[in-house]
Amino acid sequence: MVLHQELVQSNEVSSSNAMELEGLKRGLQFFAGQNLQVNSLVTDRHRSISKYMREDQSEIDHRYDVWHIAKGTCKKIDKLAKKKTCAAAGAWAKSVSNHLYWVAASTPDGDGDVMLAKWLSVANHIQDVHQHDSDLFPRCVHGELNVPGRKKKWLQPSTEVCEKMVQVITAKCLQKDVMQLSSAYQTSNVESFHSVVIHFAPKNTHYSYHGMISRLQLAALHFNENSSRSQATTNEGKERFAMRFPKFKKGQATVSKVLTDATYGYVEKLTSTLLQLCKAGRSTIEDLEEASAPPPLASSYVHPDKEEAVQQHKSRYN
Template sequence: MCGHPSTSRIASTIGTFCRVKQECINCDFQRIWSSQPFIKNVPAGNLLLSAAILMSGSSVTKSLRLFSHLKMVAICRKTFNEHQKMYLLPSIRQVWRNHQEKAITNLKEDESVVLGGDGRADSPGHSAKYGSYTMMDLKLNKIIEIQIIQSNEVGSSYHMEKEGLIRAVNFLKENNIAISTLVTDRHCQIKKWVRENLPDTKHKFDLWHIAKGVSKKLEAVAKLVSGKDVKPWIHSISNHMYWCATSTVDGDGKMMLAKWKSVGQHIQNIHTGHSDVFKECEHGELQGRERKKKWMTTGSAALLKTLDVINNPRLCKDIVMMSEKYQTSRLEAFHSTLNHFAPKMTHFSYWGQTCRTFLAGLHYNENSDREQAITAEGKERFCVAFPKFKHGGYSVKKVYKDPTYDYVDEIIHLVVAFCQEGNKKPLQETPGALCSEFIHPEKDEAVAQHSSRFC
C-alpha cells in the first residue's frame, strides 16, 4: 500500500527508532518528513524509504518481505521501481559524476599518473550479462572511472573486459590525462591492445595474478606421483616471485627474470653461479624451516617438471613486466565492496547495475583511507582469520574504524531536490536486451506447443 497513511506509519516507526538512539534525533530523514510530509505530491516517507533500501545495497524484495513479516504498512515494489527510475538512479549518477570531476582535476596535477585496471563480471562462468571495468589511481587509492558493458555490445562476455579498458582510456584521453604506468592482470587481449595503442605507457602486471597462476601449476605437478617433493616448495617459490619484483626497485625486467630463474638452482641447494646479471643468492646462511626442507634432487622427475613451470617462455615474458611497487590488490578489495551493492546472485536492469556500481565506487572512495582501530588501552587492533585457501593456515589482518556514509546524505538531498523540482527524467540510453535479436513467437502459439506431446 502506498500513499499518505503509509508515509505516517513509516515515519512514526522509524522516528521511534531514532528516538532510541539520541544522536539520531536530528537525522536528515526525520527532518525532511516532519517538515514536509509530501514532496511535490510524493509522500516523503515513501520516497526516503526507497532511497534507504537502495543506498544500503539491500534487495528490495527481501526488504519489503521484512516489513510484511512485521505487519508494517510499507510501499510496494511498483512504487520503489517508480522512485528508482525517476529520482534515485539519476541522483546517484549525478553525485558520482560530481565526485569523479574532482578526482579528475586532482589527477591532472599529477605528472606521473599510475593507474590500475581490472574487470569484473556480474555472474560466474562465461554467461555474464554485464561487465564492469574499473580504473583506480593507485597512488591515492581512489576509483576514478567505471565503465559498464553489456555482453551483446561486444559479441560475447569474453570481450567485455577489453572493451571496458578501451572506453576508460578514451574517457581519460578526453580529459587530457596521459597514463604513465598501467597495472593490470595478464589478460592476453589487454596486453596486445595496450602494446599497440598506448606506446608511451608502461604496462605492468600485478604480482598476485602471476603468482596465483604459477602456484596452480605447481600444485598440479605436486598431485602427480612423481611430483610429491614439489609441494613443500610451492609457497617458497610463490614468495620468491614477490621478492624478485619488490627487491628490484628500478623495475629492471632483466634483473627480475634473472632472479626468478635462480630459484630453479636454489631448490637444488645451488646458490652461486646463477647468471651474469644475478650471480648468487642474497639470503645468507639458511636457518629454521628452510634448513629442514628437503632439497630437490638434480635430474629427478619432480625437479624437471618444476623447472618446466619456472622456465615457461610465456611466464618469463610476463616476469619481465612485473610491477615492482604498485599492485591491483586494492581493486580486488573494491570488487568485494561491489559484491555488497550488486551481488552476483541477483539480476539488475542496466541502470540498476550501473548505479549500484557507482554507489560501490562512492562508498570505497570515502572509506579507502580509514585509520586502524585502537583498543581502550590505545593499542592497534588486529584479528586472526583462517582463509580456506591456506588449508589451516592463518592470516593476521588489521581492524579498521567503522565506515562513514556522507555520500548517502549527498544523494538523498539531491533526490529531494529533484522531486521538489518535478524532475522526471529517467535514464533512457541503454543497450538492447540480450533477446532483442531473437525471433519472438506468439505467446498462445508457444504455450500450445509446450502443452502438446507431439511438439
C-alpha cells in the same frame, strides 16, 4: 550433459574476456577524452588484454599484478606435487611464490631483465646453488641457510622432481610475464572496490540502467570515503587483527588488520543536495528520465529464428 556444461562454461569465459577487453577500451577512451595520459597499466594476465595492449596501446607500459602470477605458479607446483615421484615439490610452492613477490618488490624501477635474472635464480636456489650465471644477479642475497634444524630439503639435481620444478620456473610464457611484473602497484585495491560494488549491486538482482549507474556511483562514494581507514585498536590500545581461512589457501590461515568502522558522510551530503534540489523545484527523477538510457546489450545481438535454433539444439543432443 558434460558437453553441455563445457559449452556453457566456455561461452561464459569468452564473454567475460570480451567484457574485460571492452571495459578496458572504454576506460582508456574515457581517459583520452579527459586529456589524461595513461603511462602505465596494471592488470591480471588475461591474454586478450595483453594482446590488445601489445598491438594497439604499445606506448602504455603494461604490467602484471604479482598476486595473479604467483597464484598461477603455485597452482602448477601444487599440481606437480600431486604426482607421487614429485611430492617433494609441494614444500617449495610457498617459498617460490614468496620469491616472486620479492622479485617485484626489490626492483622498484621495474627493470624487466633484472626481475627475470632474480626470478631464474630460484631454479638454482632450490638445488642449494646460490651463485648464478648472471651479471644482473650473480648471487642470492640471503644469509647461510644450511643451519642445524633446517627442515626443508633441497632438491637433488637431475631427479625428476627437480627437473620438472625447473621446467615450471623457466617456462617461456612465465619468463615473459615476470619481465612485466608490476613492482609499485597491484590490483588488490580495484578488487576490494569490486567487492563494494557487489555489496551495493548484488549480481543476483537485475537493475535498470539508471539503477545500476546510481549503485555504482554510491559504491564509488563509499569506497573513496573509506579506502584509507586506519587499523582498529582494543580498549587497551592494542592493534586488532583477524584470522581468516580463505578457500583458496586450503586450510592455511590469513591474518589481516581489523580496520576502524566505516563512515557514511556521503549519505548526509547526498540528502542535503537532494533537499536543495527539491526546494529549487527540480525533480531528480525527471532529470534521470531525461538522461536517456542506451538500448539493452542483448538488442545488439543477432536473434536467430527460434524454431531453427530449437531444431539445431535437438539434433546436437540426439
